[in-house]
Amino acid sequence: KAGVTQTPRYLIKTRGQQVTLSCSPISGHRSVSWYQQTPGQGLQFLFEYFSETQRNKGNFPGRFSGRQFSNSRSEMNVSTLELGDSALYLCASRVTRTGGNTGELFFGEGSRLTVL
Amino acid sequence: AQSVSQHNHHVILSEAASLELGCNYSYGGTVNLFWYVQYPGQHLQLLLKYFSGDPLVKGIKGFEAEFIKSKFSFNLRKPSVQWSDTAEYFCAVSGGYQKVTFGTGTKLQVIP
Numbered sequence A: 001k002a003g004v005t006q007t008p009r010y011l012i013k014t015r016g017q018q019v020t021l022s023c024s025p026i027s028g029h030r031s032v033s034w035y036q037q038t039p040g041q042g043l044q045f046l047f048e049y050f051s052e053t054q055r056n057k058g059n060f061p062g063r064f065s066g067r068q069f070s071n072s073r074s075e076m077n078v079s080t081l082e083l084g085d086s087a088l089y090l091c092a093s094r095v096t097r098t099g100g101n102t103g104e105l106f107f108g109e110g111s112r113l114t115v116l
Numbered sequence B: 001a002q003s004v005s006q007h008n009h010h011v012i013l014s015e016a017a018s019l020e021l022g023c024n025y026s027y028g029g030t031v032n033l034f035w036y037v038q039y040p041g042q043h044l045q046l047l048l049k050y051f052s053g054d055p056l057v058k059g060i061k062g063f064e065a066e067f068i069k070s071k072f073s074f075n076l077r078k079p080s081v082q083w084s085d086t087a088e089y090f091c092a093v094s095g096g097y098q099k100v101t102f103g104t105g106t107k108l109q110v111i112p
Helices: none
Strands: A005-007 A010-013 A019-024 A031-038 A042-050 A053-057 A064-068 A074-078 A087-094 A111-115 B003-005 B010-014 B019-021 B024-026 B032-038 B045-050 B056-058 B064-068 B073-078 B087-094 B106-111
Touching: A005 A087, A019 A087, A019 A111, A031 A074, A042 A064, A042 A074, A074 A087, B003 B087, B010 B019, B019 B106, B024 B073, B032 B064, B032 B073, B045 B056, B045 B064, B045 B073, B073 B087
Parallel strands: A010 A111, B010 B106
Antiparallel strands: A005 A019, A019 A074, A031 A042, A031 A087, A042 A053, A064 A074, A087 A111, B003 B024, B019 B073, B032 B045, B032 B087, B056 B064, B064 B073, B087 B106
């Protein structure tokens, strides 16, 4: 079974630009979550999508947005990039079991964004 | 709101020493608990998880964790660490359909 795939792996942008990151979950996983990882801050939750609907949302500004397609693939977009947006952006997928108990997250290798 | 605290930010041990990494969480309902590991240059992977049942959970590579509900803790242990255990370790919590919340991580350095 293929793992979580994120593209691109590395990218460099300048302040004010916008960026779109893509994530393909493990086949059969309908939930996709996005995290921002920076040194000392750990993993900060951005949002989670399930069946094309945003199910959970973190405390990031509106410049950060996402969506999920019918095939469960997800994209996140950051507009008007700032220097502080430089980070590793991680995507993770998981199954959702009956009874409200979700499974563990499976992570991709991440997209490393550098904002100059 | 759920939260996770990892009190040890950086731990240095010699090979064969015992390891215990602390994790405390805050959540009012039934919790799912996880420990993830990130080896240098690799993606995050699951070490072990607790959903229900036996509070002593065994994971990969000889790691185990104990869920103590009264203390809201889920500490990670290994009796004898190896140089290959050098990595960053993250504790995480979620409840039901809630998001998975991570701690800030503990960097473990094992000296040969």
